[in-house]
Amino acid sequence: MVTRRQTLGLIGAAAVSTVFPIAGKASAAAKELRIGWQKNGVLALAKSQGALEKRFADRGIKVAWSEFTSGPPLLEALGAGALDFGPTGDVPPLFAQAARGNLLYVGTYRGSGQGSAILVHKDSPIRSVADLKGKKLAFKRGSSAHNITVKVLRKGGLTPSDVTQLDLAPPDAAAAFKNGSIDAWSIWDPYTAIAEADPNTRVLTTAEGVVDSWSYFLGNGDFVADNGDLIVEVIDELKKVGTAAQSNFDETVKAIASITGVPENVTKVVLSRRGADLGAVSTLPDAAIQYQQALADEFYDLKIIPRKLDIASIVWRPKAS
Secondary structure, three states: OOOHHHHHHHHOOOOOHHHOOOOOOOOOOOOEEEEEEOOOHHHHHHHHHOHHHHHHHHHOOEEEEEEOOOHHHHHHHHHOOOOOEEEEOOOHHHHHHHOOOOEEEEEEEEOOHHHOEEEEEOOOOOOOHHHHOOOEEEEOOOOHHHHHHHHHHHHOOOOHHHOEEEEOOHHHHHHHHHOOOOOEEEEOOOHHHHHHOOOOEEEEEEOOOOOOOEEEEEEEHHHHHHOHHHHHHHHHHHHHHHHHHHOOHHHHHHHHHHHHOOOHHHHHHHHHOOOOOOOOEEOOOHHHHHHHHHHHHHHHHOOOOOOOOOHHHHEOOOOOO
């Protein structure tokens, strides 16, 4: 079972926008790159290696890191000008754009659909998605798990209103799941892999074949407008870090485990899932934009977000060289 100690060790100290300093408009030729990060993936590896610091050292550009537990507060800080760059899953940017945050999609990275799942207790009578009707299902509202929940329920012939939805962050959901106060939990890796290691947990279904695993890098709109060349280099460096990590798997498992505090055997499961590729970093292809637009339209139709969104209007394209 995912213990509260494990989840707290994994996500670290929360950085929330209510206490985050709000900065003014970014100036041209930045001498500081302020990055929001979470304890997972290629950005965490880059931080541990000092990769961006090394790349920009000869230009005197300082890299400042602020840790977040999830995408929504990170994007709130980014849109307000307190950050310049950060990663997120597919749903948080929709809420940020709906709130008219000053941000742009600048890059994308891919994960594995196997790493997102709806979990139930081993002895639970829930054997199919349809069996979730009337049950207590926890997920973090506004996170990628929100999208997983919507789409998995739809595939099983249900709607979100057919279940009792509980908005719980991973540590709280883990505790509730352990004590039996919820029937099911929609969650992402590495929490999924941690839970799978517990014999009292059963995977009801994963997101594989249901949801495309697009995640994104976003930048503050003013910063990107003034420092597009810098963003190009950040994306390039992250791709290099990820590609090198894929070719040195054993060392990468050790490095990620050290960063997250998740045991190496569990980390190996996360990094070995079908489709997982730390080097799959790029600017946004058309397929990612189309996916995100379809998601925005669906969430508007379900009245989850308050207004229609035009995703392409906030997608940044690097200047042709």
